[in-house]
Amino acid sequence: MKFFIDxxxxxxxxxxxxxxxxxxxxxxxxxxxxxxxxxxxVIAEIxxxxxxxxxxxxxxxDSEAMIAEGKALAGIAGNVCIKLPLTxxxxxxxxxxxxxxxxxxxxxxxxxxxxxxAAKAGATYISPFIGRLDDMGIDGMDLIxxxxxxxxxxxxxTQILAASIRTVNHVRASALAxxxxxxxxxxxxxxxxxxxxxxxxxxxxxKDWAKTGQSIL
Numbered sequence: 044m045k046f047f048i049d050x051x052x053x054x055x056x057x058x059x060x061x062x063x064x065x066x067x068x069x070x071x072x073x074x075x076x077x078x079x080x081x082x083x084x085v086i087a088e089i090x091x092x093x094x095x096x097x098x099x100x101x102x103x104x105d106s107e108a109m110i111a112e113g114k115a116l117a118g119i120a121g122n123v124c125i126k127l128p129l130t131x132x133x134x135x136x137x138x139x140x141x142x143x144x145x146x147x148x149x150x151x152x153x154x155x156x157x158x159x160x161a162a163k164a165g166a167t168y169i170s171p172f173i174g175r176l177d178d179m180g181i182d183g184m185d186l187i188x189x190x191x192x193x194x195x196x197x198x199x200x201t202q203i204l205a206a207s208i209r210t211v212n213h214v215r216a217s218a219l220a221x222x223x224x225x226x227x228x229x230x231x232x233x234x235x236x237x238x239x240x241x242x243x244x245x246x247x248x249x250k251d252w253a254k255t256g257q258s259i260l
Contacts, residue, residue: 044218047095047204047226051078053088055229060092067095069148069170069206069226071126072102083119090120096167098148100126101136109136117145124148124167129157134164141165148204155189162199168224173217174207183207184216191221211235 045066048059051074059065068089075082086099099119101112113125113136124146127133137147141164148168149161153176161169171190173183190203204224205217211234217225 044222045095045224046232047098047224048232049074049206049208049226049228051075051080051085051089052229053085053092056089056092059229059232064232065093065095066224067097067124067226068093069098069126069204071098071100071150086116086119086123090122094122096124096146096148097122098124098126098150098168100150101128104128104130104132106132106135106139109133110139113140113145113147114143126150129161134160137161137164137166141167150206153186155186155193158186158190158201158203159193162194162197162201166201168202168204170204170206170226172207173205173213174209176207177209183213184220187217187220187222 046064047067047069048056048065049069051070056068075085078085086097090097099116101109103109103112109127109132116125117123125140126148127137129149129152133149137149140147146167148170149166150170152158152169152171158169171186176183176186187203187205194201202223204226205222206226208214208225208227211231214225214227214235
């Protein structure tokens, strides 16, 4: 499974990049607004730090304007992935941009039917929103499993990018359900490495090592 970081905070991305665990970055208008910085400047900086795809979202709602904005975003850096809403206009724009050689991330997916359309439109990534479905009392993992089955049935190459992930359990369940990518906040990535038994075991090892009075260096 690939890990994308869901943030527009460049300092967080720079801190995580050397770990080798970050395969890409996703941003959205809300994250850009939170950063308080110029949109294009932020995307350019992120693309300079991360070699993998960096999702940058269009602001337009009609297909022609989406295509124009998408091409402008793609001009920022070679690893920009154009993020489009899962509307009919977004699907039309997706096909045009894919045919022009650009990667696309179709976002705000809440049904298997929507995911099927995105794959038909040639989307590079489809972003089902797990957490928001959970908020409505619907198991978001059911959607991941449905999309996986449909894509496997027809050998679609669109990658399932599990989004709106809020917990480490969401990451585990997405991996088990066959998602290709999980986009997660930095705090969740750090939390994946945590376990109380690991901390307890390490503490015991360090105490025993101190008793030896030795030094490795």
